[in-house]
Amino acid sequence: MDALWEGHTLPMVLLRWTQGRVCAYLNLCPHMGVRLNRSGSALFDRGRRHLLCTTHGALFRPSDGLCVSGPCGGDHLDALEAVEVFGQVQVFLPPALADQLRRQRGLITALESPTTAPGAPGPSAPDGSTPE
Numbered sequence: 285m286d287a288l289w290e291g292h293t294l295p296m297v298l299l300r301w302t303q304g305r306v307c308a309y310l311n312l313c314p315h316m317g318v319r320l321n322r323s324g325s326a327l328f329d330r331g332r333r334h335l336l337c338t339t340h341g342a343l344f345r346p347s348d349g350l351c352v353s354g355p356c357g358g359d360h361l362d363a364l365e366a367v368e369v370f371g372q373v374q375v376f377l378p379p380a381l382a383d384q385l386r387r388q389r390g391l392i393t394a395l396e397s398p399t400t401a402p403g404a405p406g407p408s409a410p411d412g413s414t415p416e
């Protein structure tokens with residue numbers, strides 16, 4: 285699922301988990317900043333206990349986004365604020381995370397190009413130049 289934020293596409297994961305609680309995260313692995321399910325693969329591991337990053341196999345606990353196994357062990361997925369009111373879920377970008385994303389313009393561009401492989405030519409600036 286993607287969300288639109290300030291003209292940018294943000295991939296996100298929205299889950300109903302423990303005791304019906306709704307959780308939302310950016311669908312962005314803390315290891316290399318790529319979507320967890322880059323090729324449209326499943327978001328969960330075979331046992332459906334953890335979110336899975338298919339790039340290098342990191343596993344994340346759905347309840348809090350903690351990486352419990354993999355190259356980014358101990359890191360967390362970026363949590364979004366999810367609120368359910370009368371059956372409708374609203375998702376908010378926490379201000380600190382919004383500021384971080386604004387500072388990381390390259391990251392935002394990468395989010396808009398989910399097929400961009402690491403090491404591929406980088407994003408270009410709005411004026412068409414290539415950032416250093």
Ligand code: FES
Pocket residue numbers: 313314315316317318337338339340341342354355356
């Ligand atoms: S990019 Fe997710 S585990 Fe490496």
